Amino acid sequence: MQLSLKVNGKAVQAEVEPRLLLVDFIRQHLRLTGTHVGCDTSQCGACTVLANGMAIKACSALAAQFQGAEIxxxxxxxxxxxxxxxxxxxxxxxxxxxxxxxxxGMVMNAIDLVQRCPNADEKTIREQLDGNICRCTGYHNIVKAVQAGAAGMQAASQAQAQPALQGA
Structure with missing residues (x-):
């Protein structure tokens, strides 16, 4: 089947098998190997990407499901x-x-989390990252990173808004 979508802001078209997983399309067809395959069963979250702004596990989704989507x-x-x-x-x-x-995968899920819940507390962050497994058990610092990342995303958003306000 013919697949057309945007990946990282660029239009992509490819002929793919209907049963091709999104993670395999990303890694094998597009050679974007930052999206990892950890478990192949959507348990670990290493394959998390944003589809139309929402975090999804690419190992449990068919590429064909994302016709016209933005990944x-x-x-x-x-x-x-x-x-x-x-x-x-x-x-x-x-x-x-x-x-x-x-x-x-953790970063991509954290971005989605912060977009949905910009002021998440530690408990909420831990609950929302439940589907992403860190085998090194770095969760304490991951939670701190998500909180700092939320502040950084808010600051970046405000900085982008400032020039627009000054020109008005």
Missing amino acids: TTIEGIGAADGSLHPMQEAFRSCHGLQCGFCTP
Whole structure:
């Protein structure tokens, strides 16, 4: 089947098998290997990407389900100049990663969480990240990173709004 969608802001078209998983499309067809395959059963969350702004586990979704959708992978969240997304920077500065295998999925889920619940407390963050497993048990620093990332995302959003307000 012919698949047309946007991945990280770029239009993508490909001929794919109807049973092709989204994670395999991302990794094999597009060569975006930051989206990891950890369990193949949607238990670990390493494959989490944003589909139309919402976190999904790409190992349990068919690529065909996303015809016309906008997919964002870990490779698509940084700025054009190479600077990190505020959530990535928070994971780095708060030591919210150890081996790094879970980190892309954790960051993508955290971005969705903050967009839905910008002032989440520790309990809510832990509950919302329940579907992302860190085998290195770095959860304490991951929670701190999500809180710092939320503050960074809010600051970035306010900074973007400032020039618009000044020009009005």
